[in-house]
Amino acid sequence: MTATLTADRAVRAPRVPVGRGYRFELVKVVSQWRIRLLVLACWIAPAVFVAGVSQQSTLPVDTLFGRWMLATGWAGPLVILGFAGTWALPLLTSLVAGDVFASEDRLGTWRHLLVAVRSPRRIFVAKALASLTVILLLVAGLACSSAIGGLATVGHRPLVGLDGHLLSASDAAGKVLLAWVCVLGPTLALAAIGLLGSVVLGRSPMGLLLPALVALAMQLAQMLPLPVAVRLALPGYAFIAWNGLFADPVQLGPLLIGIAVSLVWAVVATTLAYLLFLRRDFTNLTDDGLGHRALTLGVVPLVGLLAVSVPVVAAASGASGSGIEQDKVERSVATAFAHLYRMQTDQLHRPAVTEAQVRASAACHKGSVTADAQGPGNDWRCVVSWHLPGVEAPGTAVYQLDVTADGRFMADGDGPKEVNGYFLVRTPIGDAPNPLWQFDGNVELLPTSKG
Template sequence: MADVLTAPPGVTRTRPVSVRRAYRFELVKLVSQWRVRLLVLVCWLAPGVFVAGVAAQSTLPTDTLFGRWMHATGWAGPLVILGFAGVWALPLLTSLVAGDVFAAEDRLGTWRHLLVAVRSPGRIFAAKALASLSVLLVLVAGLAVSSTVGGLLTVGHHPLVGLDGAAVGASDAAVRVLLAWLCALAPTLALAALGLLGSVAFGRSPMGLLLPALVALVLQLAQLLPLPVSVRVALPGSAFLAWNGLFTGPVQLAPLLIGVVIALVWAAAATGLAHLLFVRRDFTNPTDDASGRRALTFGALPLAGLLAVSVAALGLAAPAEGSGITQEKVQRSVATAFGHLYRTQADELHRPAVDEDALRPSAACTKAGVGDGAEGAGNDWRCVVSWHLPDVEATGQAVYQLDVTSDGRFVADGDGPKEVNGYFLVHTSTGDAPNPLWQFDGTVELLSATPHPLNKVPKG
């Protein structure tokens, strides 16, 4: 159907409604739905209440990234919420908003009325896509703002400990938290575009509504598998995890930028496919709401091809092989984090300050008894960290058990000696806290080729 309908001879041709007017109409329709209003209320209130409640508890979600720092700084709260949102909240929101924006017209049988009012399928598509995007931006902003306000009001504007063990200043932490949420918008847009495609392709079927959530679930399962780096980074949801690299020194930009670009390409491709499928639909036939063959031809096959091309391109360009988790990278990351946290511990215990260059921390790591050449994820990593103190001849050593996940994140658990990395409380400016060397989070840069000159660590 053309943008401007052809009028019979002698009849004045009517111009279609502008996209702006159609957008306002679609936005009002979305906001008038009770479930959308409920989502807005929940997103703007629940995260702040949750962060404030957790910060007031004696126990913390230490199994969640940055969860162990929720008593120390208000900037940990929005990062904990971001980790949860990338797994559950954002896929659900995209399903409920974008996944139903076209299918609702099929269920209600209102396409003919809408076409008569707007007189342009292309403008209807643009209006619905923009309206759903606007609502999603409001929901994501609510999650970020609410969790940040809740954390800052409850805990305060204090420095944040990064994934390399170094303290990130409060102002710098604020910028990085904002960038992390902005980067998470890219995979959110990709899921929203898949929701538009599913809503157009499946019509009345609930599959359109479930598509973003199902795709997100598949992506989460894929991240748990020992996939090659080129496949892992090429997935459209990789930016939901790659924002972790903003909290290391130096910042791990490569996987984050690649993840954002790929997610935006997926968003553009899925939106284009949805538009193509929508404008080619026969609206004169009330039973023509979707076709499984068209969904496969215009949806699944092109996106599968996009994934294959992305994997092939990254396989040629990425400076890492296999899982990207190697013995050298694990040793470097553990030693760097230990060095930063050792200085923090010395300060909290009111010991003389130690220069990190003089400390010279190093780590020797093995995995399941494998010495040289150990690689891959697993909870069977064991690292012996060594360091030197000025005017002390003996070399200090501490043992850690590591649980390394497939995406490169690890949790180091102190295994002695007790006075170094055992559990005991230390007094900090924000109150009593566990020994910073007892347990700490870190990350391995999957695409790194050479260590940064400031982070070079001698072999243990």
Template sequence: MTAPAVPAAALARPATSVAPGAPLTRAYRFELVKLFHQWRVRLLLLACWTAPALFVAGVGEQSTLPSDTLFGRWMHATAWAGPLVLLGFAGTWALPLLTSVVTGDVFASEDRLGTWRHLLVAVRSPRRIFAAKALAGVTVVLLFVTGIAASSTAGGLLTAGNHPLVGLDGRLLTPGDAAGRTLLAWTCALAPTLALAAIGLLGSVALGRSPTGLLLPPILALTMSVAQTLPLPVAVRLALPGYAFTAWNGLFTSPRQLGPLLIAVTVSLVWAIFATALAYLLFLRRDFTHPAYDGAGRRALTAGLLPLAALTALTVAVVAAATPASSTGSGIGQAKVQRSLATAFAHLYRLQTEQLHRPAVTEAELNSSAACAKSDGQGAQEGAGNDWRCVVTWHLPGVPVAGTAVYQLDIGSDGRYVADGDGPKEVNGYFLVRTPTGDAPNPLWQFDGNVELLDTTSKG
């Protein structure tokens, strides 16, 4: 009896056949499903898309405003103040916590559950596993950011309406201009958010199931926030990845103060790429065959923390070499303060003139100027502090006597200041002005301004 014939194709087939691993797109979808299956991620996503709108709507029903926050005093006047108030809060607290929940746990969860062997069998490529997890984590973080921006904007449009916004130089921005600058501010905030997400990936890979990995993005954000309050040189301030959460202030002046913003965004993106690359290298070097392996252990210091410290020193050196010589100081000088205050006063004086239905006047006709002194002229006339006192002088056509108004300035280390009117009462000494249609908020009583830390824009 003869054996049955075997097809030639079967003879050519190898004795053992290994099934190909899952492609990146399928692994990415699988990681997204795993993330959205977690109840805390679904809850946070719902909160990001609803809570900001409720907050802005709630503020719209209150008689008091968060005037201690940037643009908070304008939340009753325009829809575009709400998203900017939320952006200031999100950069300090919300986004670091949100990124830690997602990217800070995306690798550590596999260590806790002991599922690396199953994932490797399905995907068959550590590189594709890392790419899928990193992309899925960043996708969820971007959904968080988009939700906060969209929800706060919707709440503002429903409660305050699409009205002009007063910029940080006192200029009245049209609704379209304000909307464009607000969108650009949120877009620029994506860069430091990606840096925090990359730090979360690095902590999740390097520290395994340890909860310390979850704390790295908030710790970094808190450290950067504290550092921004210190009297640091401008070059050091710009070289920190968290400065982009503050530098968007320069978008709301005319001309726009783009120099510090572009530097801050670039530094944040460099941090994001560098930290992701470190996480990738650590992930490829880990031992997947050892069931008790838990992160990189001692290598977390040498391959994670020390390179980031070296990156900080390098960015400080590069920024110091690429920026003007004034970057070695605080960047807040007497001449800058006087110029910024005089410009903002002139624009807001025109707004008050329109409220009172007085004859129109231009900034050129006002010819406003400011004389400022810090600590009553004692010591160096530069730097942050709440001891700046200024006298603004202006002229009206046909009036031989110049007008004067006094302001107390509280200037932060980042250049943002609050000007508090101190008389005369008819100009800036009271929070309301009496108009033909009733009492209205006095734009000259208290307002926000911004001193550019770098001399990168024109003086016009």
């Protein structure tokens, strides 16, 4: 009789609220020494790196906005953002979300947790929210630390945009913040993939590495000459598309599509993880995941999602081919040259001109192809022409272009030396390289009204 009453009371015992379970899971995650080290590193290392690089004469010019780290404190957070999207955020999501369920399998504590909480659904929600909180804390640390390091070392100064136009310091601050917010979409997608891997693969180390491996595969795909619709359909494209915020006009199309695709992947992967978690047999001590069923239950739905996303994105955006076309390259190079020519004129204390007066235009070809050239490559060559008020003969300058598959290009001046050669110009903040010597730009991959 006593045993029956005890069993009835156990059955009728109230389930632990989600809020209480969330606090419990958050304390468990934060109490791990590696998580504490990650938080400490994310809130200190970026500031140290940005401050150190900003005091050097050699800058990471191969990184987007790296060449402007001596000119403004807002370039540092963008350099860190480029590194974070490539390496840091995939690894952070792997170490947090990829281990949140697998740790219970390694410790053999599922039965104790189920007895305490009495609801697998609430356990999943609490663990997912706890891992999301830690990931957001890490991302906030990277953004805030890099901004503090740049502002403390260089200062709150204007930033040169991706097409050469000058952003005010306040405008640059707003866009840097917005860029960091935009990468939360692909970060959530990787975190959801980490939850799925942690549920499906159990104590296997592959579950812990899954977000990093997926991110690496997406990076390799972005390096290949794939159609632009395939690029946009990958959940990590928003890690790249944020640079469109720093063009004029802002290139929102690829960014919005990338964020939308990332959020869809986050929802689908989280739903799969939730459904598969509810199917776990927690009474079987040897069951630590789905094992060989992982391919069918975890991977196939995501591959199907990618297959569906490609035609949907292509139809919605009108994207076709590589998106890198001759007229787009010419327009981007001419626009950036006009903005930077005006900046050079101011720095050399010459008579002021406007972009409209300069009337810059570019004639580009790729290798031996002079008409209808398209596609990425380092064999693009452009001849820029411009006019000055009161001067009949136009000026010309030659550039060698390295255009990557994601639309970014680096233009390297190839003469005349007096225009785009390497020499130092005096600026209000000290000597700086000639702004027309080398500059970065971005080709709009989607169809535009001008195209």
